[in-house]
Amino acid sequence: MMTIALSKGRIFEETLPLLAVAGIVPAENPEQSRKLIIGTNRKEVRLVIVRASDVPTYVQYGAADIGIAGKDILLEHGGVGLYQPLDLAIAKCRMSVAVPEGFDYAAAVKRGARLRVATKYLNTAREHFAAKGVHVDLIKLYGSMELAPLVGLADAIVDLVSSGATLRANHLLEVEEIMQISSRLVVNQAALKMKRDRLQPLIDAFAGAIIGAISGTTAP
Ligand SMILES: Nc1ncnc2c1ncn2[C@@H]1O[C@H](COP(=O)(O)OP(=O)(O)OP(=O)(O)O)[C@@H](O)[C@H]1O
Numbered sequence: 001m002m003t004i005a006l007s008k009g010r011i012f013e014e015t016l017p018l019l020a021v022a023g024i025v026p027a028e029n030p031e032q033s034r035k036l037i038i039g040t041n042r043k044e045v046r047l048v049i050v051r052a053s054d055v056p057t058y059v060q061y062g063a064a065d066i067g068i069a070g071k072d073i074l075l076e077h078g079g080v081g082l083y084q085p086l087d088l089a090i091a092k093c094r095m096s097v098a099v100p101e102g103f104d105y106a107a108a109v110k111r112g113a114r115l116r117v118a119t120k121y122l123n124t125a126r127e128h129f130a131a132k133g134v135h136v137d138l139i140k141l142y143g144s145m146e147l148a149p150l151v152g153l154a155d156a157i158v159d160l161v162s163s164g165a166t167l168r169a170n171h172l173l174e175v176e177e178i179m180q181i182s183s184r185l186v187v188n189q190a191a192l193k194m195k196r197d198r199l200q201p202l203i204d205a206f207a208g209a210i211i212g213a214i215s216g217t218t219a220p
Pocket residue numbers: 007008009010011051052053054069070071072073091092093142160161162163181182183
């Protein structure tokens with residue numbers, strides 16, 4: 001049996017074309033099913049549906065052989081026990097610092113102010129501000145970071161931005177890009193040794209799908 005850990009939503013949707021290139025078609029869509037283990041057209045391949053933040057943990061401990069997780073999530077997890085052979089170039093966005101309109105972030109940094117920053121991404125935020133020499137108190141949140149500055153919980157946030165629509169809707173401005181984000185294939189290091197005959201063809205098919213996508217010959 002080969003077990004693939006995926007989160008529902010954008011990762012699942014954007015992984016479907018890659019799975020198709022590998023000849024794998026899920027039996028159900030997790031959006032329409034409450035099932036957490038989903039079979040596929042190949043009896044030896046199954047999907048487990050977990051929170052995006054939990055994908056690296058399932059793969060690290062071998063509960064899944066392989067999974068797909070955002071760079072944002074992998075940096076927080078630390079990558080222990082994971083082999084990361086491929087950047088899949090899906091679920092692309094960026095991680096940025098944002099502040100309320102009217103807050104002069106550059107001036108606050110220049111005068112050495114201590115900033116309260118709300119984020120789900122403590123490790124990445126800590127490293128970013130340490131490298132810039134900005135003093136911060138980090139406040140851990142699990143979602144809807146955009147709310148924090150609006151109600152006085154924080155001066156700034158570190159969050160993911162794609163179209164910028166969420167920031168605009170909440171009168172926030174992106175003031176600093178920390179890094180570009182995309183999702184990666186993660187493989188349990190022990191499973192790669194024990195099940196290489198089954199895992200390598202899947203890794204190769206995903207790699208081919210990315211090259212095909214870049215050259216315009218294959219989905220996605
Ligand atoms: N607006 C976006 N556009 C493109 N990619 C995104 C966007 N937001 C998040 N991502 C990427 O997709 C991944 C999965 O996002 P998703 O919203 O499904 O999970 P989440 O809600 O962030 O995580 P969890 O459910 O564990 O709290 C993120 O880890 C990130 O890499």
